Amino acid sequence: GQQLNQSPQSMFIQEGEDVSMNCTSSSIFNTWLWYKQDPGEGPVLLIALYKAGELTSNGRLTAQFGITRKDSFLNISASIPSDVGIYFCAGSSGRSSNTGKLIFGQGTTLQVKP
């Protein structure tokens, strides 16, 4: 089945540093998404990307949909302590018949040292 390879698995950085994580797939996706999960909560959508080559920002977060449609990256600039959590990439076929079916990466655990 489809799988997403997300890296790195974990990061421990200093407050103020920039962070970069990426996701690759053996299959094409029509939609790439990035979610963040805090302890004891469900994942929360950060950014959604719908077109190959698309670069989208949400505050200090920037994500890109790779032109091959098989990869995506997420950058976080000037990290702060509340950025701590697990970040997941996810891919979707983008068809209206399965809007709720996503393939998730294994997650990147981010720790920020004040």
Added chain:
Amino acid sequence: KAGVTQTPRYLIKTRGQQVTLSCSPISGHRSVSWYQQTPGQGLQFLFEYFSETQRNKGNFPGRFSGRQFSNSRSEMNVSTLELGDSALYLCASSSTFIANTGELFFGEGSRLTVL
């Protein structure tokens, strides 16, 4: 706007028992999806319901089932529980506009422990 509500938040069962988990989606959302989250396998898609019909199913055994009611609320059931079913079960709701594909709103999950 109220978020996705899942009940119960925590439960403990023993092997062989069955369990039912409940999910109330965001008002107006007609699609409800269920995911299993474990440290080893990560987030795995279980199934998706839309208009009381299951329209997608993941690679889980038949012991995992679900349903959706006319008010879009959903339940999932796991029968003959095994130790490996211990996990966080997440429900997510979404609108069905293609422009929002993949934009899921997750509940806080139901943490199931099987002893």
